Amino acid sequence: MSEQPRRKEIRLTDPEAVGRLLTEVCTSVDDADYVFITSRDGLVVASGNSVDTSKEDEVALRGSVLAAAAAGIGDHFAAMTSHGRSQSVLFEADRGSVGVFPLTSTLVLVVGGAESVSLGRLTAAARKIIATLHSPEN
Numbered sequence: 001m002s003e004q005p006r007r008k009e010i011r012l013t014d015p016e017a018v019g020r021l022l023t024e025v026c027t028s029v030d031d032a033d034y035v036f037i038t039s040r041d042g043l044v045v046a047s048g049n050s051v052d053t054s055k056e057d058e059v060a061l062r063g064s065v066l067a068a069a070a071a072g073i074g075d076h077f078a079a080m081t082s083h084g085r086s087q088s089v090l091f092e093a094d095r096g097s098v099g100v101f102p103l104t105s106t107l108v109l110v111v112g113g114a115e116s117v118s119l120g121r122l123t124a125a126a127r128k129i130i131a132t133l134h135s136p137e138n
Helices: 015-028 055-080 119-134
Strands: 034-039 044-049 089-093 096-102 107-113
Touching: 015 034, 015 044, 015 119, 034 055, 055 089, 055 096, 055 107, 089 119, 096 119, 107 119
Parallel strands: none
Antiparallel strands: 034 044, 034 107, 089 096, 096 107
């Protein structure tokens, strides 16, 4: 009988541990410059980035409420058009892109990419991050 993999529990009450995990994941996934988790009401849970800068922390603090609003708008559009549950809300700018992805019913994952990252590549990077966060090892 094979043994079930042990799950390494990261408690959301420990934002430093979650931040370290997000930084580790962001560094290991191509096309993601920064990542943060926010609650649906706009409170930052944790943030991480692939470069050592405080700019992403500022984006997390300022963008958390916008991310929560974007997720809510995405939910409303999906419901209004009867297309099922919202899977993501994507924004493309001339110097990068940002995606807002539901992580749980109460948490939202925000992933930012550089100028050269298309929305498709950003979505693929976000799905890798979500899969890593949901994996039994994390």
